[in-house]
Amino acid sequence: MYSIRCVSMLVGMLASIVASVPASTEKLRAAPPAEFTPNPTPGGGGNKYRDSPHFRIYNYPTTVVADGTLKYLEAAYSCFVDDLGWRSTGLTFNGELTDTGPWYKLNVYNVGNIPGAAANTGTESKTGLAFLNVVTQYLNTPSVVVHEFGHALTYCERYWVDQIRTGAWWETIANFVADTYLTSSVCANARAKYQQPEGDTLIDLGKSISDSYQVIVDGTSGSGNYYQAWPFFTYLTNNPDNYPGLGWSIFPNVWTKYKRNSNETPLHVLERLAAPTKIQTVVGRYWARMAYVDIGHKKAQQAFQKNRKSLNYANLDSMGSGRYKVKTARKPRYMGSNIIPLKGTGSIAVRVTTTNNAPFSAALAIWSANGTVRYIDLINGNAQAVLAASEEATLVVANTPSSLILFDPFKLTADLNNGLDYQIQLTGAAA
Numbered sequence: 001m002y003s004i005r006c007v008s009m010l011v012g013m014l015a016s017i018v019a020s021v022p023a024s025t026e027k028l029r030a031a032p033p034a035e036f037t038p039n040p041t042p043g044g045g046g047n048k049y050r051d052s053p054h055f056r057i058y059n060y061p062t063t064v065v066a067d068g069t070l071k072y073l074e075a076a077y078s079c080f081v082d083d084l085g086w087r088s089t090g091l092t093f094n095g096e097l098t099d100t101g102p103w104y105k106l107n108v109y110n111v112g113n114i115p116g117a118a119a120n121t122g123t124e125s126k127t128g129l130a131f132l133n134v135v136t137q138y139l140n141t142p143s144v145v146v147h148e149f150g151h152a153l154t155y156c157e158r159y160w161v162d163q164i165r166t167g168a169w170w171e172t173i174a175n176f177v178a179d180t181y182l183t184s185s186v187c188a189n190a191r192a193k194y195q196q197p198e199g200d201t202l203i204d205l206g207k208s209i210s211d212s213y214q215v216i217v218d219g220t221s222g223s224g225n226y227y228q229a230w231p232f233f234t235y236l237t238n239n240p241d242n243y244p245g246l247g248w249s250i251f252p253n254v255w256t257k258y259k260r261n262s263n264e265t266p267l268h269v270l271e272r273l274a275a276p277t278k279i280q281t282v283v284g285r286y287w288a289r290m291a292y293v294d295i296g297h298k299k300a301q302q303a304f305q306k307n308r309k310s311l312n313y314a315n316l317d318s319m320g321s322g323r324y325k326v327k328t329a330r331k332p333r334y335m336g337s338n339i340i341p342l343k344g345t346g347s348i349a350v351r352v353t354t355t356n357n358a359p360f361s362a363a364l365a366i367w368s369a370n371g372t373v374r375y376i377d378l379i380n381g382n383a384q385a386v387l388a389a390s391e392e393a394t395l396v397v398a399n400t401p402s403s404l405i406l407f408d409p410f411k412l413t414a415d416l417n418n419g420l421d422y423q424i425q426l427t428g429a430a431a
Ligand SMILES: *[C@@H]1O[C@H](CO)[C@@H](O)[C@H](O)[C@H]1NC(C)=O
Pocket: 368, 369, 370, 371, 372, 388, 390, 391
């Protein structure tokens, strides 16, 4: 069902509202009312509606369905706005952003059909508010509707709006919001408050691991990974490597610290947030941790353990004598990686060399039968380790060029899809 796409109308219609906001804009805080004000303008309203404090659902099929939708949307609102401090979807994204109100309910419309999609998010430029359209059969599917709520949250943070190079990342963020709502302990209190169960993870290991060589966020129609790339944000927010500047504080910083109207990529703002740690180091370690899905996400890791035998690890061709060469079609593209399980225990050594000395980040991820993973970074292309009988190693090689590229994931160019060409020498292990 995750092939069902949402269509976010995120660019074009908002061109006029992103001018002239000073970079120093600070939010003004005020207590929001317990019950927000209805506003039929976004999406056009209607006669048949049902309310909760922060939402209004129009044209609902039954009160049972409507109340179900409103309840988990309130749970999601409670998690992201009340607990995590994201900007309220009740506030306009027009003008200079403040948190002083007025606050309006987010409109949700039950719609009969959306070609090729289960739901989408619209925006209304006069009010500066988003609204959600949901196909009837998905009204009680939080993975679909909270994804759209994720778009509404992104809109009301404003600064990615009309920034084409952030476009594909909106889907990454929306699925991150949906998966976090469904599975994360950070939303556990909010789910409990509204009697909502924990849900299943949205992780797609066939993309995150089997196709890890792709550009980190690839918006290519049919073969991209932009809906599936969200574990990067799970890693950044859980921050298991304790990098300063990362963790949950990246939200709303990815928006509020976005260079105004620069059309930079989200990696550019993350680079500033992570400094002095290099973004290349962060991306390299993210991929190293994806070797065993060691990113602070229990259900995703369980899914990995259950499905790892069916994943595609055919990244290399053997050249004999412990030498290997990356397969042309699997060369890690911009900020993508190869995840290479190794056979062998005891003393092992790896050496990675790249054509033209192209920069990269690589590490051994060493998994122990007790469930812990240790990491050994390759230094100048080399690493050694001694593996206990209860341990196994995976080599991860990431394509992390020395400077970030300005790119639109919907229009990947040759320099982004030009993979990292490398060879490996293994001693005491086989790939
Ligand atoms: C897990 O096993 C590794 C060795 O395989 C050991 O170094 C580590 O301390 C163990 N961790 C726990 C929590 O038992």
